[in-house]
Each structure stands twice: as C-alpha cells, then as structure tokens.
Amino acid sequence: MSSAKSQTLSEAVAEDHREMYTYYDEYTKASGNPDKQERWARQLTWEVARHAIAEELVVYPMMEKHLGEKGKQLAEHDRADHQEVKNRLYNLEDLSPGTSQHASLLKEIMDHLKPHNDSEENEDLPLLEAAIGREDSQSAAKSFERTKKFVPTRSHPSAPNKPPFETLAGLMAAPMDKLKDAFAKFPSDEEKKEAKESHN
Template structure:
C-alpha cells in the first residue's frame, strides 16, 4: 500500500515523463499521443487532489491547512487554464512547445511546493493507515473525474463533484476516439 504522498509523487513523475516524451517525439502523431496521455493524467490528477487532498489539508491542519489548500487551488486554476490551451493545440502549431514549457514551469513550481512542504505537513498529521486509505480514495476518485481540462468548472466540493460527474462521461467517450501511446495505460482500449 502506498501513502497519499507516494501516490501524488508517482503522478508527478508520470506527468513529467509524459512532458519529456512530448518534447522528445519526432513526429506529430507521437506528439499527439503523448499530448493526450499528458492531458489525461494531469486533468485527473488535479481534480483528484482538489477532491481528496485539499479538503484533508483543512481538516487535519486547520487554518494553515486551509491556506495551503486555497494557494494550491489557485495554482491549479492557472495550470488548468494553460492545460486547456495546450490540449487544443496541434503539434504543428508554433505555440505547441512554448505552451507546454510555460505549463511545465508553473507546474514544476507547484509540484516543488507540494512535495517539500504541503505533503510532509499532511503526512505528519495522519496515521499511516489514514494516509494509505486517502491514497486509495485518490486513486478511485481519478477514475470518475473528467479527463480533459475544464478551467471554468467549480474547483471546490460539492459543486466540482457534481460538474465533474456530468462532464466525465463526455470526456471519457471522446477519449475513445483519441490516440494514446501504445505502451501506456490509457482510457482508450483501442490503443491496446
């Protein structure tokens, strides 16, 4: 069983890996596949944190935790807006890689803060079994949330949950028609 910090850090590494795969791709088809994988993972990860982790900051860390959650939600909003732009760009667009780089700069700053202070503070307030249960909830939540960025959607429960449950099936259906890398886990069974 993994802790919530381990689950979040694993996602962070995958997101960084997918960005590197986009950069390294030598043709538009491969770039598109990794772009879809990157978008799929980052969108689900962000909403999973907002629904599972950020409420835990406030619950277990009080006012300081609420400040952390509010700061992280604001950073997520910026990332969601950049992801919305990036997910709609063609790899042949001159904006494609600069948009990815700007997105990753914001995201790397957010990741650094989360991993160096936010998650250790949360882990310090949790029993290991609670952290493991939260990691399990985080993983389950990611299965039911939208797989594309929707920056205009509410970012706090319960409204985020309601909008997410309405939007997710549309995103998941559209994922069936998107290309994903052959060697990754994706929502698209036709790539296997």
C-alpha cells in the same frame, strides 16, 4: 515504487508527478513527429486533469480539516495553481501538436507545474501526513486513486474546484470526456510501459 496496498498519500501523489514528467519528456523527444507528440500531449493532459481534480476532491479538503488555518492557505494556493494549469491546458486543445505555439504552451504548463508539485511533495503532504498518521495516509491514497477513475480527463477551467459542486460537475463532464477520449490518440500501453521503465 510502493505497492498500491501500502502506498501513502505522498507516494501516490509523487508517482503521478513522475508520470507527468515522463510523458512530457516523451513529448519533447518526439519533436518533428506531430502524430507522436499529439499522443503524448493527450496522455499528459489526461494525467494532469485527473490528478488535479482528485487532489481537489481528496487532498485539499483533508488539509483544510487537519491543518487549520495553514491548511486552508495551502489548499487555496494549490487550487489557484491548478486553475492556471487548467486554463492553459484548455487553450492547448486549440493548438496543433508539432507547432512552436503548442510546444511553447506545453513547456509553460510544465514550468508552472514543477514548483507546484515540489511544494506539495516537500511541504503540504509531509505536514498533512504528520497530522493524520500512516494508516490514514494509506487510506487517503486509496481514495485518491479511486477518485481518479471517475473524474474528468480533460481540462474544464470554468468548473468549480471545491466539493460538493466540483463532484457534481465532474460526474457530468466525465462521460463526455470519455467519449472524446475514445476518438483521441494516445500512446500504446507498450509505449507507456517503455517510457516509464526508461525513466526509472
């Protein structure tokens, strides 16, 4: 893993993708323990929601700006993928961890995310980084990481998915999400650290 200082945009995005897979693996390993599954499902939702919106605010506008018509097509396709995931994550909140419906919907979400993530890592980001160069990629990675700190941490499928309206909606939704998160169950920092180490 690169240090945050020298990390490229591709590396920052790929690191998030690996975290999603780690959290999902922990969720599946916790089968039969609804409390533990609830914690990992919440951690996964938190990661996916922040990641998706940071991409929509930082990465996709850059693709549209630097890759012309191809960038616009890729960004639109990626936004549509995100919308599918946001809709399903929103529906997941109504289901109880430990039930087959919850496990089935979360598997659907991950099955949808994997090819989307692969396409970003193998097509979108290499094209973008070839167009902007390493220095701008590192700068974009910092912006991507900063953005994740203030965006919503839960799925809001009806919110706009393009700036500037997404930015405004995010700033309004984020405090309410953070309040809900204060009462939600998450894995401990130690559990997250152990999970990441076991997947490296």
